[in-house]
Amino acid sequence: MIKHVDYLIIGQGLAGSLLAWELIKQGCNIQLIDNQQENASQIAAGLINPVTGMRLVKSNNIKTLLPCAKQTYHELSQFFKQDFYIENPMLRILRNEKETLKFHQRIQDTSYLNYLKTKLKTAPESIHAPLGIVEQKQTGYLLTKKLLACLKNFLQEKQCYQATQFAYQDLQFDKAINWQGISAKKVIFCEGYQAIYNPWFKSLPFQLAKGEILTLTAQQTLPPELLNYGHWFIPLDEHQFRTGATFDNINLNTKTTDQGRSALLNTLTQVMPILGTTTLDKQQANIRPTTLDKAPFIGPHPEHNNLTIFNGFGAKGSLLIPYYSKHFTQHLLNQKPIATEVNCQRYF
Incomplete structure (x- = not known):
């Protein structure tokens, strides 16, 4: 039939x-x-971050896209009686003078004020950020x-x-x-x-990109905020977190690699030296359907x-x-x- x-x-x-x-x-x-x-x-990672990239660029059509995403995930949460979207501020670590200059330019533009706090934060002792930290608003991640x-x-x-x-x-x-x-x-x-x-x-014209992600457990209590330092850091609870993602448009497969793990751990420990000793719970790889x-x-x-x-x-x-x-x-x-x-x- x-x-x-x-x-x-x-x-x-x-x-x-x-x-x-x-x-x-x-x-x-x-x-x-x-x-x-x-x-x-x-x-x-399911990250939602209105301002991205080294030039701190606001996503096109963000004033329409972001409320629609939040409303949709709220509707799904109510239907399934579970939380799916976790709102959490993101601390962006400034990595060089170009990023610092771009931040000061952006906060002169009123259209960015819903997404960026105007004053740089001083990094807490656990985070290495000599140039300071930008607090990004209306960020979060989807489970x-x-x-x-x-x-x-x-x-x-x-x-x-x-x-x-x-x-x-x-x-x-x-x-x-x-x-x-x-x-x-x-x-x-x-x-x-x-x-x-x-x-x-x-x-x-797809331009595929492989990405690897790590899930790790730390002995120390983790900072509660999302971090962005070229890679990202998402605390799942007081000790477990995810970090990623690599970007590889040559080796388009779903195999995890030692190089991917090392790259993620190296950038992580440069920013948070206290995480030099962690337990690897999971390493995953997949291919993003990105376009030209x-x-x-x-x-x-x-x-x-x-x-x-x-x-x-x-x-x-x-x-x-x-x-x-x-x-x-x-x-x-x-x-x-x-x-x-x-x-x-x-x-x-």
Whole structure:
């Protein structure tokens, strides 16, 4: 017997999961296919940080993106009766005179005052920061693995989740799209880095980047704030923390490396020498689906309108995906145009 759905979603990372949530809220029938391999979302730090990079640049459209992300994660927390988004100030350690100069320029711009405190902090004894510390506001992190597990259970209860390998050659085109007994109006590919193998969307200019992350336990009591010093530091409790992430666009695999671990530990102990002795609990690696112009790929294929993509959110997925899930849903249901800067057809 054929199962009829509106949308067949491929991939249960943060993109596929939040899009599925949004479409179900709007009354759509969906089926989500998950290959059950660990994806980048599951190991991601989930950081939300409005001002990033050495030049302290405010994320585009942050006044729209940030409230939407917070509202979405609050809604999910209420539904599942669990906390997923942890708001926590971030202490940014100034590493050189260029960063210091850029900070003083930014605080002259009133549009940055919601995100940066105007006075430099003196570093506590445990942190080595001779040039001072910038306190960033409206920062936090998403417990992505916990959220994805809850959404997976939700989809399973609704009988619209299927754990299986998806093969492109099994798609059959007619008036609808058919795949292994499922008939769908549209397919939405949310495959993360595996989109480079997708026969319809592999020409899009992904610029993949491998990242490694460590989870460690310290003997000392940890500072409660997030830290940013080129890498990041997230305290999970008084003693356990995560740090990352490396950036490697050459060795595109999911294997952990001694070099990655050493790089993260070296920068960590330069900033917090007291963490010279820690216990390694876990080392993880995955591949970020980053793109050439740092903007996601959203929308239909130019020749196959019923094949669509929702991908390419890179390291800012926790911030971007809630808003663009709603944006794409409005396109799918009400034919609202997709914003030019994220429309995948900019590259076709």
